[in-house]
Amino acid sequence: MANERVSGATVARLPNYLRCLIDLAANGAASVSSERLAELSDVNSATVRRDLATLGITGTRGVGYDVKYLVFQINAALGLNQAWPILVVGVGNLGRALANYGGLESRGFPIRALLDIDAALVGDVVAGVAIEHLDDLDAVVEREDVAMAVIATPAAVAQEVAEKLTAAGIVSILNFTATPISLPDEIEVRRVDLATELQILSFYQQRRTAARGGTGVPLTSAPALSAPS
Amino acid sequence: MANERVSGATVARLPNYLRCLIDLAANGAASVSSERLAELSDVNSATVRRDLATLGITGTRGVGYDVKYLVFQINAALGLNQAWPILVVGVGNLGRALANYGGLESRGFPIRALLDIDAALVGDVVAGVAIEHLDDLDAVVEREDVAMAVIATPAAVAQEVAEKLTAAGIVSILNFTATPISLPDEIEVRRVDLATELQILSFYQQRRTAARGGTGVPLTSAPALSAPS
DNA sequence: TTCTGTGAAATAGTTCACAGCG
C-alpha cells in the first residue's frame, strides 16, 4: 500500500476534506482545485496538495482533483470503504443522545449495541437497539463483530470499562468522559471532554477581555508575577 | 500581566495539567515535580517545565511546584478564577445530555439558559432550567450576562444560530454539530464532532489491521497507486 | 543532592515559490 508515514496533523484534516468534498459532490462539482478545497477547509492550499500527495493521491495539472475519486481515496485512506460498527457503553443522557444521533450511522459508524451496568435499563430499546448488560460484553462483541467503542459512562468507571472493552477485543476507543484512561499502546484511544474545550475557549476569551482593558468582567486577577529574568 | 505569547499547544495542555493537579491536591500532595506531573499528563517533563515557565509560573529547585499555587495560577491563566455562565442552544437529546451533565457546572461553567426554536418545548424545565425561545436570545444574554454558548442543534441550522449568538453578544462558541461555522475572527469557535473523532480512530485502526497482514477485515482496498517518484 | 529553568539541537509542520505537466 502506498502510504508511508502520514503525520497526525494530516490525518486530523482528512475528515474535514471529506466533509467538504461530499458537499461539493452533492452540488454537482466534478473537480476541485487545491485552492478551492483549501478555502472550504480553512487551510493553506499547499497544505492540501501536500496532504494529498502524502496519501499518494494525485490530481491533474491545470485542472485539479476529481471530486469523486478524491472522496473514494480519502475514504480508503481513513478506512471508511467499509462501515465500522460501534458499541456504546453507558446509556445515560449522553449515551441516549449518541444513540439517537443519526450522524454516526450516516457517516459509517452504525451503533450496533448499547451496554449498561444498570439491570433496570436492560431490555429497554433506544433508537431501535435493545440495551444489554455490560456483563454480556464478550458475547456482544463477538456477535456484532465490533472493533470500536464509545465510553459514555460516569467518569469514575471509565478506566474499568476501558479495560473490559480491551479484554473483550475492542481496539479503538472514544472516551467521552472527563478522565483520561490508560491502556496498552496497541489500543487507540481518543478523549473528548466538554469542560476541556470550554476551558480552552475561556483562555482566549479572558485574554481578549484583558486586551480590551478588562471592561466589564470582574476578574479576580492573580497577584502580579515577577517575570523571570 | 505576565503572559507574553502562549502557544496553542501549551493552552491545550493546561486543562489536563489542571485536572491532574486537582487529583493530586485531593490526595493531599503538597508539591509535585515536573517529572511526576508529566507522567500523569502523558507528556515530556521538559514540556511541562517550559509550559509553566511560559505562563510565568515558577517552582522551587530541588523540590518542585507547589500544588495549590499551581492550581491557582493555571486557573488564573485559563481565566477560571471566575465562573463562566453558558447557554445551550438546541434542547434535543444532546442539549438535554449537556444540561444534565454535572461536569460543566462543577468545572466552572454553569448552564444558565436553554434555548430552542420549538415552541412546544418552551417552558419545560430540564435540570432545573426552563427552556426559552431562541427569539428571546438578546434578553437572555443580557439577563444572565453570558459570553459563551454551546450549539447543540441539528447541523443544518448551526450557522444561522451562530450568527444570532454573535449578534446577541456571545463571543465564544462551542459547536457540537457536524458542520463548521464561519464567523468574524474576533469570535472564538471550537468544534467537536463525533464522526470526525471516529474517522481518525478508523485511520489508525485500519493501518494497524493492514500492518498485521489484513487478517479478518474485508477491506475494499483501493487500487494500487503508483507511488510518486 | 534533587529538581528547576533554559540555551541549543532536533523534529514536526507549514508555507513559499516555481518548474513543468496537461
Add this chain to the structure above:
DNA sequence: CGCTGTGAACTATTTCACAGAA
C-alpha cells in the same frame, strides 16, 4: 494558461542536556 507536485525556507514545538538554585 492554470494548477499540481515539491524542493527549500521558514515557523512552531518538542526534547535533550546541563548549569545552577535551594
